[in-house]
Amino acid sequence: MTKWGMVIDLDKCTGCQACTTACAMENNTLPGENWQDVLFYHEGTYPTAKLTWLPRPCMQCENPSCVTVCPTRATYKDMDAGGIVFVDWNKCIGCKYCMIACPYGVRFYADEQPVVEPDVRDVFPGEGQLWAPPYQSPESDARRGIGIQPKGVVSKCTFCYHKVSQAPEGVADLDEDNPETKEYVPACVRTCPPKARYFGDLDNPESEVNRLIADQRGVRLRDHTGNRPQVYYLGSGADVPAYNPPSDS
Amino acid sequence: MDKANTGISRRRFLATTGTTGALTAAAVTVGLNGPRGEPAPAQAQARRPNTRITKNICAQCPARCGIDVYTTDGRVHAIYGDVGNPISNGKLCPKGHLGTYFLYDPDRFRGPMRRTNPNKGRDEDPGFVPISWDEALDIVAERLNDLRARGESHRFAHFYGRGWGPTDAGLYGDWGKLYGTPNSAIGHASMCAEGSKRAKRATDGNDSYNSYDYANTNYILNFGASFLEAFRPYNYLMQMWGKMRSKSPQTRITTIDVRMNPTMAASDRAVYIKPATDGAMALAIAHVILTEGLWDREFVGDFADGRNHFATGETISAAAQMAVTDPETGEVTTQPAEGSGFVELWTHGLVDWWNEELKDRTPEWAESITEVPASTIRAVAREFGTTRPAMAIMERGPTSHTNGTYNGMAIHALNALVGSLFAERGGMFYQMGVPYGGLPVNADDYLDDWARDGAWKEQPRIDMARTERWPMTAHMMQEAGPNHLAGDPYKLDTAMFYYTNPIWTAPNPQVWEEALKDVFIIETSPFPGETAMYADIILPDHTYLERWQDSPTYPFEGWPMTALRVPAVDPIYDTKHFGDTLIEIGKRIDGPMGEYYREIDNVENVLRHRARGFEDNPGDNGVNSFESWAEKGVWYRKPYHWHHRRGKFYEWDGEGYNIEMTEEEVKQKLLRTPSGKFEFRSGFLEQHADYIEREMGIPADRVGLIQWVEPVHTGGAGDLYFVSPKTPMHAEGRSGNIPHGIAIHQPMVGGKNTVYLEVHPDTARARGIRDGDRVRIRSDIGSIEAYCRLVPAHRRDTIVLPMEHGHWAQGRWAKGRLPGHSGDVTANVSDPISGLASYYTGKVTLERA
Amino acid sequence: MNNGNILKGPLGILLLIVSAGVAIAAFAYAMMDLMAVGHRSFNTSSQMPWGQPIATYLYFALASSGLGMIAALPLVFGFKQFYPLAKRSIYLAFIILISGMAVLAMELGHVFRMLWVMPLNMQIQSAMFWMGVFYIADLLFLLWKFQKMEGKEWDSKTSRQIGIASFLAVLLASGNLALIFGMMSMRPFWFDGLMPIYFYLTAVASGLAAVVFFTYLAYGFNRSAMPAPMRAMFAGSLPRLFAAVLGGTVLFIAVRAITGLYTNNPEIYLVWRDYLFASPVYQASLWLGIVVPFVIMLIAGLRANAGIQVLVSMAVFAGLFAERYFFVVGGQVVPLFRGTWEWGLIEYTPSLTEWALTIMGSAMLFALYAAGERFLNLSAMPDDLPAASGREATA
Numbered sequence A: 001m002t003k004w005g006m007v008i009d010l011d012k013c014t015g016c017q018a019c020t021t022a023c024a025m026e027n028n029t030l031p032g033e034n035w036q037d038v039l040f041y042h043e044g045t046y047p048t049a050k051l052t053w054l055p056r057p058c059m060q061c062e063n064p065s066c067v068t069v070c071p072t073r074a075t076y077k078d079m080d081a082g083g084i085v086f087v088d089w090n091k092c093i094g095c096k097y098c099m100i101a102c103p104y105g106v107r108f109y110a111d112e113q114p115v116v117e118p119d120v121r122d123v124f125p126g127e128g129q130l131w132a133p134p135y136q137s138p139e140s141d142a143r144r145g146i147g148i149q150p151k152g153v154v155s156k157c158t159f160c161y162h163k164v165s166q167a168p169e170g171v172a173d174l175d176e177d178n179p180e181t182k183e184y185v186p187a188c189v190r191t192c193p194p195k196a197r198y199f200g201d202l203d204n205p206e207s208e209v210n211r212l213i214a215d216q217r218g219v220r221l222r223d224h225t226g227n228r229p230q231v232y233y234l235g236s237g238a239d240v241p242a243y244n245p246p247s248d249s
Numbered sequence B: 001m002d003k004a005n006t007g008i009s010r011r012r013f014l015a016t017t018g019t020t021g022a023l024t025a026a027a028v029t030v031g032l033n034g035p036r037g038e039p040a041p042a043q044a045q046a047r048r049p050n051t052r053i054t055k056n057i058c059a060q061c062p063a064r065c066g067i068d069v070y071t072t073d074g075r076v077h078a079i080y081g082d083v084g085n086p087i088s089n090g091k092l093c094p095k096g097h098l099g100t101y102f103l104y105d106p107d108r109f110r111g112p113m114r115r116t117n118p119n120k121g122r123d124e125d126p127g128f129v130p131i132s133w134d135e136a137l138d139i140v141a142e143r144l145n146d147l148r149a150r151g152e153s154h155r156f157a158h159f160y161g162r163g164w165g166p167t168d169a170g171l172y173g174d175w176g177k178l179y180g181t182p183n184s185a186i187g188h189a190s191m192c193a194e195g196s197k198r199a200k201r202a203t204d205g206n207d208s209y210n211s212y213d214y215a216n217t218n219y220i221l222n223f224g225a226s227f228l229e230a231f232r233p234y235n236y237l238m239q240m241w242g243k244m245r246s247k248s249p250q251t252r253i254t255t256i257d258v259r260m261n262p263t264m265a266a267s268d269r270a271v272y273i274k275p276a277t278d279g280a281m282a283l284a285i286a287h288v289i290l291t292e293g294l295w296d297r298e299f300v301g302d303f304a305d306g307r308n309h310f311a312t313g314e315t316i317s318a319a320a321q322m323a324v325t326d327p328e329t330g331e332v333t334t335q336p337a338e339g340s341g342f343v344e345l346w347t348h349g350l351v352d353w354w355n356e357e358l359k360d361r362t363p364e365w366a367e368s369i370t371e372v373p374a375s376t377i378r379a380v381a382r383e384f385g386t387t388r389p390a391m392a393i394m395e396r397g398p399t400s401h402t403n404g405t406y407n408g409m410a411i412h413a414l415n416a417l418v419g420s421l422f423a424e425r426g427g428m429f430y431q432m433g434v435p436y437g438g439l440p441v442n443a444d445d446y447l448d449d450w451a452r453d454g455a456w457k458e459q460p461r462i463d464m465a466r467t468e469r470w471p472m473t474a475h476m477m478q479e480a481g482p483n484h485l486a487g488d489p490y491k492l493d494t495a496m497f498y499y500t501n502p503i504w505t506a507p508n509p510q511v512w513e514e515a516l517k518d519v520f521i522i523e524t525s526p527f528p529g530e531t532a533m534y535a536d537i538i539l540p541d542h543t544y545l546e547r548w549q550d551s552p553t554y555p556f557e558g559w560p561m562t563a564l565r566v567p568a569v570d571p572i573y574d575t576k577h578f579g580d581t582l583i584e585i586g587k588r589i590d591g592p593m594g595e596y597y598r599e600i601d602n603v604e605n606v607l608r609h610r611a612r613g614f615e616d617n618p619g620d621n622g623v624n625s626f627e628s629w630a631e632k633g634v635w636y637r638k639p640y641h642w643h644h645r646r647g648k649f650y651e652w653d654g655e656g657y658n659i660e661m662t663e664e665e666v667k668q669k670l671l672r673t674p675s676g677k678f679e680f681r682s683g684f685l686e687q688h689a690d691y692i693e694r695e696m697g698i699p700a701d702r703v704g705l706i707q708w709v710e711p712v713h714t715g716g717a718g719d720l721y722f723v724s725p726k727t728p729m730h731a732e733g734r735s736g737n738i739p740h741g742i743a744i745h746q747p748m749v750g751g752k753n754t755v756y757l758e759v760h761p762d763t764a765r766a767r768g769i770r771d772g773d774r775v776r777i778r779s780d781i782g783s784i785e786a787y788c789r790l791v792p793a794h795r796r797d798t799i800v801l802p803m804e805h806g807h808w809a810q811g812r813w814a815k816g817r818l819p820g821h822s823g824d825v826t827a828n829v830s831d832p833i834s835g836l837a838s839y840y841t842g843k844v845t846l847e848r849a
Numbered sequence C: 001m002n003n004g005n006i007l008k009g010p011l012g013i014l015l016l017i018v019s020a021g022v023a024i025a026a027f028a029y030a031m032m033d034l035m036a037v038g039h040r041s042f043n044t045s046s047q048m049p050w051g052q053p054i055a056t057y058l059y060f061a062l063a064s065s066g067l068g069m070i071a072a073l074p075l076v077f078g079f080k081q082f083y084p085l086a087k088r089s090i091y092l093a094f095i096i097l098i099s100g101m102a103v104l105a106m107e108l109g110h111v112f113r114m115l116w117v118m119p120l121n122m123q124i125q126s127a128m129f130w131m132g133v134f135y136i137a138d139l140l141f142l143l144w145k146f147q148k149m150e151g152k153e154w155d156s157k158t159s160r161q162i163g164i165a166s167f168l169a170v171l172l173a174s175g176n177l178a179l180i181f182g183m184m185s186m187r188p189f190w191f192d193g194l195m196p197i198y199f200y201l202t203a204v205a206s207g208l209a210a211v212v213f214f215t216y217l218a219y220g221f222n223r224s225a226m227p228a229p230m231r232a233m234f235a236g237s238l239p240r241l242f243a244a245v246l247g248g249t250v251l252f253i254a255v256r257a258i259t260g261l262y263t264n265n266p267e268i269y270l271v272w273r274d275y276l277f278a279s280p281v282y283q284a285s286l287w288l289g290i291v292v293p294f295v296i297m298l299i300a301g302l303r304a305n306a307g308i309q310v311l312v313s314m315a316v317f318a319g320l321f322a323e324r325y326f327f328v329v330g331g332q333v334v335p336l337f338r339g340t341w342e343w344g345l346i347e348y349t350p351s352l353t354e355w356a357l358t359i360m361g362s363a364m365l366f367a368l369y370a371a372g373e374r375f376l377n378l379s380a381m382p383d384d385l386p387a388a389s390g391r392e393a394t395a
Helices: A018-027 A065-069 A097-101 A185-191 A208-215 B011-018 B096-104 B134-147 B169-179 B193-203 B234-244 B262-266 B277-290 B350-356 B363-370 B374-386 B404-417 B449-451 B475-488 B509-519 B578-587 B592-600 B603-611 B626-632 B663-669 B689-696 B761-765 C009-043 C053-075 C080-107 C111-121 C129-152 C156-183 C195-218 C228-235 C235-262 C266-276 C280-298 C306-330 C352-375 C388-394
Strands: A004-009 A037-043 A049-058 A075-078 A084-087 A107-109 A154-156 A195-201 A229-234 B051-057 B065-071 B075-081 B156-160 B219-224 B252-257 B270-273 B302-304 B323-325 B333-334 B341-346 B391-396 B493-496 B520-523 B548-553 B561-565 B632-638 B642-645 B646-653 B658-660 B720-723 B756-759 B776-781 B782-790 B796-798 B843-848
Touching: A004 A208, A018 A037, A018 A185, A018 B075, A049 B262, A065 A075, A065 A195, A084 A154, A097 A107, A097 B391, A185 A195, A185 A208, A185 B075, A185 C306, B051 B561, B051 B626, B065 B096, B075 B096, B075 B252, B134 B493, B134 B578, B156 B475, B169 B449, B169 B578, B169 C235, B193 B277, B193 B404, B219 B277, B219 B374, B252 B262, B252 B374, B252 B578, B270 B374, B277 B363, B277 B374, B277 B404, B302 B603, B333 C235, B341 B350, B341 B578, B374 B391, B391 B404, B475 B782, B509 B646, B561 C235, B578 B592, B603 C111, B642 B658, B646 B663, B646 C129, B756 B761, B756 B776, B761 B782, B843 C053, C009 C080, C009 C352, C053 C129, C053 C156, C053 C195, C053 C352, C080 C129, C080 C195, C080 C235, C111 C129, C129 C156, C156 C235, C195 C228, C195 C235, C228 C235, C235 C266, C235 C280, C235 C306, C266 C306, C280 C306, C352 C388
Parallel strands: A004 A229, B156 B493, B219 B252, B219 B391, B252 B270, B493 B520, B720 B796, B756 B782
Antiparallel strands: A004 A195, A037 A049, A075 A084, A107 A154, B051 B065, B065 B075, B302 B341, B323 B333, B548 B561, B561 B632, B642 B646, B646 B658, B720 B843, B756 B796, B776 B782, B776 B843
16 A cells, blocks of 8 residues: 655755745645744854754654544544545644644644734635635645635645645656656655655655665654654754753853 | 726726736637647646646746746646756746746736826835826837937936846847937846956956856855855756765865855855955965965966976966977977976966965965964865866855955966866856847847937946946946936936836945936836836836746856746736837837837747747757747757867867867857966956056056955944845845745744844844844944844854845835845945945944844 | 522622623624634644633633532532532532633634534544543533532432542543643653643642632622531631642642753753743742642631631632643743744733633633522532531631
């Protein structure tokens, strides 16, 4: 059975945030509602300061802590969809417990104060959905949290399931450089300029993602959580520094 | 809206009376036999049957990435990189995806408008009222005809920033010639990146940015080019970064900058340098390369005796080379030189350079100037000198200072020393032109007496570029406003602006705010920028997703390339292609000029004629006509035609680099200096020796030498260097009004609805400033406010404020957003040689607000 | 009957009208905001999803549980001296839970959807699911028990069985509520298997504060107006119990603070150092709302004093509200993976709308309470209370 996985090579990632904007436009998220985010960390002082960054999508965990806390099964892991964790917007009651329970901070309650004013939701008001950007994607599937969300529900990265689901059966890798699969690649992977991202089937031993994980010693972020992400990191930088308040630095 | 005004089109009426009007302009047909509507073949297949993909070029920076624009039922909903475009290769930077905000910006101008409030200023409501295109064009034409009739046609000026090619900026030359103004057009180059171009002009004779073979280089020595933030073409650079960092051997990268940034962080070695002193470090690197014998002998040459005589503090001599005529055959040959003198091959002036400048430019000397430890300089020099291919790159960091050209020359000299110019692999080149077809008519055949011999020909440009005041510059836009204000050389009457907003972007823009009050201003931007708030007439352009437009590439890999914009949707408002606006005004000018423009007719016609050039030069992707160009979105033809290999230059013969070039051919085509060599002693600068001596105090007999020149910092008594870099989110002129861009603008310190001033904690503490405080940045020309973040990764003497916000127009998201605009504390001082505005050389004071 | 109960008179009507008015006004204000801009009117965010409304709900729910446990003292465990507050406690537990649920309802994204998706999907792995089950059971048993008391069925077999069931429901509900937080290993500030014990203790403390305050309120803060067994209780066993429970609370907070400050884990020690102890409000609520009341209640000469008891109950009322608030927010203030987007601790202060919900819940509680005092006999107790309580009063 297909198990979609992503590999992110931190030695190639340039921290540009193209993944973030490609995702935002593909999935019509609000400004600052970064399903795919890039987090920057500072350590040290001039002239030996260290600046690192970490692109962070939803980890689509094998053992997702967000799923079991959901009182309504609105959040679920769909094994028939490659193990992607979805939010069913028709079932979500907006209790936000999944946001508390996600150790990676990749769930969003968009019905909150805007990061940027004027609020785009007022500029492009929507009926029955939180807003209606003029560039709204034609894709929508409320059962999987695809499209523009209604009020009062939680949203998250879907691995661009509306694209991925169209991929030919049994394909090992969704590679944006392959014209046959380009359109089925998640937006963040497709656009990544230094090609720091790879997407494929973790259940297929022949897949490029498995090869990269094996050859380059892929690691999972905060593996001690036991959530077992389906996203792997290569290179240095997945050892995210612990939170350090600015007053202590 | 004035309902009696029947000149307003129905579309515009819909557009201005309801927001949904924009979206109902669904069915797209354009009067062109382009391939639109037909599904594009093979790889560009969209999944949804009613989704169409059109080719376009991103317009948010100069990179010119080819893009696929996805349109479903008349709505543009996605933008991805075009796989067939050699710059984007299917990829995009973070700005590219946000392009739909340009199309659907709710603050766009929806049609031509006329000003009703005669007063101009920051707080004056222009009182724009809609008018028809005919009315608008007639008003402009009448004004220009009157001006011409009065014999004052030179008082009309075009200003432009981002020109794309033959359909816009490419029209200016003929326009000025026919109308009779030296001011067609004033470009923004001097507020952009002229420093590196002039440095290359002065050393290798090419007034251009370089092309680079990054994919094959093994070492990059990066002086202040923010490779991973704003260096062009950013998207392509990141692709190359991915390649360089995963190829074998991995490309080693050393970055020298004045602040911590992603490029510094991702490099193998980050070297902090004191602002404006990069030239000193480059000279010291050159010194080490020479004294340690690491230079490329096949490009530079060698001592006749094969020994290295470069020793710190000691002079060398040139080898005397004598031409000998064979008494029997009459053949002239050069005798091999003898003794300890230096024999130069493809360079010129090395001996003088060493003797008069370089021999004392030790790493220890450079440490005292740059604050970079001598040991670091030595280590970098050894790495750079022993790794081939290697290249030294630079951009505005080192050149946006009063000593910018000399800094740039010193850096570029390193490329000559290690032989990377035109090198076979991993080298750097220049850009080949596109074999475009000609226009249907020649402007020279349409000149009337005034155009040919009118008094306007005696007039200098308003910006005084290319005059004795700025003899080595091409454009000096930043001078135009102040010059007009002073009436020197004259007062402008009318000015037309395209893709430029100097009332905000010029250094010391406060002067411009005053200067442009009495100029009749024609603004062509689709968006309400600051200059537009001074406009008397608004003639809004289409956004880039709505227009036909070609764009030859800026240098990137050398071979010629030109991409094409194909409209994704019909213009959603009553706008007009800038090129067509220009042509339509031209048609309304009395005399033969009007006839000329009737022959040109429209930009579509221009493009079709240009594309005819492809018939004989089909692109590598099969593009040989306008139609196939529109289908593929790009024409290009590899390879680059020349390279240097083991001391000799070769030209491409269609199959390989097999034609060895003569020295004369190299001088004609590649090293276009007076000597035909790479000049460590610049003939170009020596031609302007008196000017340089006067302006910079360098003795006339030394001006040609690549040398260390003390920078002149502006700003008055400030104790902190103030730099205002661009982040990757800086979409030229518009990112301040793109909510998704604002929200992630400054990830390095978390600037998500403002841009923070980045300050070293010690610097802040000394001024009683805490993290998050509102602070005031002050120079001798003004002050601005910002919120600050304490960033221990920066130099203590350098504060960093990414340039973006502080607009007083631009749209609902941009207007009034803190921090203030960095330009407001930036003095209008430029490098006398390149004319590049010294944006990064100001000093300021910092205090709690 | 209830001659001393001032809320049976015009003051009761006044309290009913005023608090109902406040509740309705607060509801209207919050509703208007929610209709207009949704949860944008909250200051919560995806980084701080649970704010003051959740803290308010938690406070009310636990106070209700505490009251249920207090009522169980006489009803389940046979501590007959506490009979005088049994009925009022059960009633208060009921209305305070209703009020808390009303606040929660306004906080949720889709409250009505909950009614059908929860039973249809039966996600038994979710503590949130069990919270629904247990609190509904709790509510029903409270109602049933109260109905039995109304029927003066103090000691029948069914009444006792219902009492036991109700007590178990209370334990399950509040214990499970504790686990909603305590099971979150990704939120180390909350992650604690003993969280239910802490919740039980503090629940009883807030329940005691509530019942003391409201009983005094009913009698115009005049102990002499109370029936004799009640007087005896207030003079003897109740303040001792109160002191003991407050002591337990102080102890629990202290051990949490000590372990929290001791650990190197920034997600815990920073909460204590930079958020809780750095906040004057937290400091005030801890010292004035919990520690000082505990000290006062330790002093035999003071704890029996009616005025002191009222003051202490009010202080504890407020102190524990703050404790709940800082507990909920404290678990979220350290940015989870936020990098530079969250430069420091996540800042949160409740919005006016969120305050409106807290006020709405509180006013609702007062209104329902005033109605209860007026229309029901909340001071009812078995007629055959042993004289022992009288003896204690004289002790």
